[in-house]
Amino acid sequence: MIKTILIDDEPLARSILVEYLQSHPEFDIVAECNDGFEGVKAIQQHRPDLIFLDIQMPKLTGFEMLELLDEHPQIIFTTAFDEFAIKAFEKNAIDYLLKPISPDRFNKSMEKFKANFTPSNSGGTSSQNTKEKIQESMEEQSLERIVVKNGSQIKIIPVHQIKYLEAYDDYVKIHTTDGMYLKNKTMSSFEKQLDSKQFVRIHRSFIIKVDQLAKMEPMEKDSYIAILHSGDKVNISKSGYARLKQVIGL
Numbered sequence: 001m002i003k004t005i006l007i008d009d010e011p012l013a014r015s016i017l018v019e020y021l022q023s024h025p026e027f028d029i030v031a032e033c034n035d036g037f038e039g040v041k042a043i044q045q046h047r048p049d050l051i052f053l054d055i056q057m058p059k060l061t062g063f064e065m066l067e068l069l070d071e072h073p074q075i076i077f078t079t080a081f082d083e084f085a086i087k088a089f090e091k092n093a094i095d096y097l098l099k100p101i102s103p104d105r106f107n108k109s110m111e112k113f114k115a116n117f118t119p120s121n122s123g124g125t126s127s128q129n130t131k132e133k134i135q136e137s138m139e140e141q142s143l144e145r146i147v148v149k150n151g152s153q154i155k156i157i158p159v160h161q162i163k164y165l166e167a168y169d170d171y172v173k174i175h176t177t178d179g180m181y182l183k184n185k186t187m188s189s190f191e192k193q194l195d196s197k198q199f200v201r202i203h204r205s206f207i208i209k210v211d212q213l214a215k216m217e218p219m220e221k222d223s224y225i226a227i228l229h230s231g232d233k234v235n236i237s238k239s240g241y242a243r244l245k246q247v248i249g250l
Helices: 009-019 036-046 062-067 080-092 103-116 127-138 187-193 238-248
Strands: 003-005 028-032 049-052 074-079 095-098 146-148 155-156 161-169 171-176 179-183 197-204 206-208 214-216 226-227 234-236
Touching: 003 009, 003 036, 003 171, 009 028, 009 103, 009 161, 009 206, 028 036, 049 062, 062 074, 074 080, 074 197, 095 103, 146 234, 155 214, 187 197, 187 238, 197 234, 206 226, 206 234, 214 238, 234 238
Parallel strands: 003 028, 003 049, 049 074, 074 095
Antiparallel strands: 146 155, 161 171, 161 206, 171 179, 197 206, 214 226, 226 234
């Protein structure tokens, strides 16, 4: 049996998939999820072979949900927004079904999946390759919020709450007005996605939100330290100082 999870905030859309899957008895629907939060939990619990995933959902989008997974099953995206098609395939999806989904189009997608499926590919074994593709394609979007795992909880951080970002091994520390959170992502990715008028990379290890800057003080030759309104002190490199001056108009 091929373990399958349906993730879509529209009950009617899920019921259509359930109906279509009745013609493919080798697929076992182990969970139906109303949103990305439920989807993350169900995928971690069941480790499915395949998920049908809507892209535009409230609370957590399909792409944001994928960012939170350590292991990735095979994906068939289902959505009414065809502008997401290229991005969906960049994420190594098996297929992309545009709503309303016809039975013939659905069956073709199932045949495509079965032609590429082997039991050795089940349970999210394509995790690293898929995760890298997700992170690469997410870099094309400007960030308005960041989704992180905080223990067993999922936290959504609006960018206006960020004070500064700090490199931390394979992670980035996100320092916010209500605490610090870790994200498995690179500083370069954040630098590309954050608004360059609001965020400046002042050091290879630090990106600050410009309106958090209280003052700058000289430290050593060609280097400075940024003092934020919160009292945090952050190193500024020579090149970072030049970028910061340009943004704040010095």
